[in-house]
Amino acid sequence: MTASMTEWNTTQLDAETMKADCPWRRFFARSLDLLICSTINGLFMGAILRINLLDRSFLLSLVDIYMSFGILFLLEPLLLSRFGTTPGKWILGISLSKIDGGNLSYGEGFSRLCYVFWRGYGFQIPIYNLVRLYKSYALCREEGEMSWDTETLYHVQPNRWYRVIGFIAAYGVVMCISVGASFWGSSPLHVGAITQQEFVENYNQDAKFLSKNRHKKDALIFTEGNNIYTLSESPFFEDDLTAIFIDKDIPAKMEITETDGIVTALTITHEVPASADSISTYEQPRLLSIRNLLYAQKGFHRGFLPPQTTFTLTDNGKTVTANPVVMMVDHPVESFTGTLEGWEMTQTISYDREAYSYWSPLEMIQKNEEGPEATQPYTMTFSLKKVN
Known part of the structure; x- marks a missing residue:
């Protein structure tokens, strides 16, 4: 011009x-x-x-x-x-x-x-x-x-x-x-070697970013000494039935490990007795943890196509090549482990698969109406750990 x-x-x-x-x-x-x-x-x-x-x-x-x-x-x-x-x-x-x-x-x-x-x-x-x-x-x-x-x-x-x-x-x-x-707008606020407070800010901002026009559930808590911290409620599908199905009396818990003030590990645990009628799988908090801790690391942040790695499905020994988010989305209630860019991502889930069924749209495990009584509690351990 x-x-x-x-x-x-x-x-x-x-x-x-x-x-x-x-x-x-x-x-x-x-x-x-x-x-x-x-x-x-x-x-x-x-x-x-x-x-x-x-x-x-x-x-x-x-x-x-x-x-x-x-x-x-x-x-x-x-x-x-x-x-x-x-x-x-x-x-x-x-x-x-x-x-x-x-x-x-x-x-x-x-x-x-x-x-x-x-x-x-x-x-x-x-x-x-x-x-x-x-x-x-x-x-x-x-x-x-x-x-x-x-x-x-x-x-x-x-x-x-x-x-x-x-x-x-x-x-x-x-x-x-x-x-x-x-x-x-969905990329982490803080990148690189982040502190616990920076991770919380990442997590809360991402939860807010994803939660517009959606129902919320599953606030996570984690403890440090005698202090208890609450992360923002994660987004969930808009469905009034979740308020009836989800038992919030047994929330998942998060533990964060710091080394020299830098987060080096994160673990989410959840255990529900076999008598429960339904169980929240806490998929969104796991995804938010991947996005705001793992993807905040060098080599991950602000990437539209995060790097892939090989994950091993613990139950059958099969291997899957995927990026961490895709792995979490495709295998939300399966056990697996994999290492990428110096971080190990491990998930261990156990429950009575004869007595319960996984409901993908509701992100929950629901007891089968005509199935046998459950013989074991539901346990979930998800962790991100820096290994080198």
Whole structure:
């Protein structure tokens, strides 16, 4: 983009120059501009405020759209007044100016965008916005001039293949940044060799990040001397039945081991007598521990594809190659062990598999109605331990 409009042949005010009957180019240009503004909003909300943008309600998603338009209202008039174009328009060969060839003022660009938001997008009101988009498309195709184009001169360069390639590449890059911003908010607050307090902050932040619009259960406690610490309740599926099924009188416990002030081991234990009708498996606290202790270590943090290792299933000796989170998700009530990046991850689970069944959607073990009486208690020990 250049500060001057002389390259766009502003002196020849012929019909092709003044009219811009290319609705799809204009639509895709603005779509890229809006995506850039949405990404800016996502970077702020995901990377800084650490809000889970992948788990938003319809109303909150609508708020995100309006925030993206708010950023567009700040940036587009500034870009039009300075350069006469925007990133999306520039890539697709479109520029704007006043009839005399000068750039629009900031106020003129702002006023123009108000008309676009009203007449073009219908204030982004669901359904109505689709009606306005279609009508704008039809009007642009027939007349080449919109209500917001009054006293505005369009400069449309010939369409070329490299513009299409450039648009696709730019859209892909911005989309990757947008997705990255969404995942960044779930990365540990503290990385490297972390203290117990830093692990607790990691855990609580991640639990908060994942728990939006979901039911909560299974608060863990761990002790240090005579002090008892409570970690945030972990997220769970929204199902009122869990309040009836889960026996909170026997919570799982966590023990944290520090060496020279640095966490070197974490163990979650849970034991329930054979007489229980249902047992919480505490899958989410185990996953949160992996994400906020193991993935906080050097070599793990902020990685979208954590390294894999070989885990051995204790009960049958089979081996499985997976990253720790996938292993935990795929084998929540099985015993296994594996070592990765100097950390050993071990899980030992024992219960009467004839008397109980694992209910994956509810993350619990439920007694079979017509099964035999349980002959052994449920015991679970999960540990992450630094081995070198």
